Amino acid sequence: MEQIIEEALSYGPLIINAIKALVVLIVGWIVAGMVARLVSRKVNANEQIDNTIGNFAANLVKWVIRLMVVMAVLGLFGIEATSLVAVMGAATLAIGMALQGTLSDLAAGLMLVIFRPYSQGQYVDIGGTSGTVKEIALFFTELVTPDNVQVIVPNGKAWGEIITNYSHHDSRRLDLTFGIDYGDDADTAKKLISDIAAAEPRIHDDPKPWVRVTNLGDSSVDITARLWCDNAEFWDLKFTLTQQIKEALDDKGISIPYPHQVNVQR
Incomplete structure (x- = not known):
């Protein structure tokens, strides 16, 4: 019985260190997350700094703290940091070969943040x-x-x-092309499209909008409206103008033809 007690007591320091290591690991992981969120919030609060940099810096800080926590946990089991560094240094080549894709992603991440x-x-x-x-x-x-x-x-x-x-510049060009029948008047269709564009406040005056005949297709005369707008307005403006111009062409009796075949009997 005494031998069993002595053996149990001999494992006491190891159990205590294991508990300490678990506590350090849990607390360290929580602290790493908290510090990362704090860094992200502080950096992103500065309007002169892009949010991309703040989030990347937060990720970097989080993993550095986690690495320190792991080294502290290993220290509780008697593994010194200098020894760990020496072992890691000796294994750098092998790790680099095994994780070359991951290391390449890390290096590329730095390049993405630097050059943006x-x-x-x-x-x-x-x-x-x-x-x-x-x-x-x-x-x-x-x-x-x-x-x-x-x-x-x-x-x-x-x-x-x-x-x-697609979001790099504040403004973006919007091209809309409509095909009308060869029997319809192209100038009338151009004026109709120009009037609708002039009445739309989201279209920029500079560069100046233009509407021109751009192609003579197999079954239609193609008229293109080249317009400029704010980047954020691009899709909504595209959908709105497409419907408005289609309805206006219908009201004027200008048809939008579709490819068809004519069979000639001899």
Whole structure:
């Protein structure tokens, strides 16, 4: 019995250290999250700093604190930080080879934050995948598509692909093309479209809007309206004008033809 008690007591320090390690780990993880949120809130409160930088800095701080917490936990079990660094240094090559994709994503994340080809809240296309940028994290970029689907793009892939940023400029050009019948008067249709565009307050005066015949198709004369508007108004304005112009053409008796075939009997 005494031997059992002695053996149980011998595990006492280990159990105590395990409890301490668990407490440090839990508290450290909570503190890391709190500090990260504080950093994000403080940085994003400055209007001169892009929110992308604030969120990226918060992620970086969170993982640095977590690394310190892990080192502190290992220290409770007698593993010194210097020894840990030496072991990590010896294993750097192997880790680098195994995690080269992850390290590449991290490096690409830094490049994205430094050069900022896109920022949080902008609508972009990355290698054929479109969506609104929700977050640029250490290793990935999170997009949200118009139908509310989450898309995770590794930063390495994002940095290596062609990026189209639809939200970079404040204004954007809107082209609307309508086909009218060859028997209809093109000048009448052009004036009708111009009048509707002139009455729309969301269309910019500079660059000046224009409406011209741009193509003679197989079954229609194509008239294009080239307009400029605020980026945020692009889609709503496109849908509104499309309906208004279609209804106005109908009221004037100007038809919008569709491809058809005529059979000639001999």
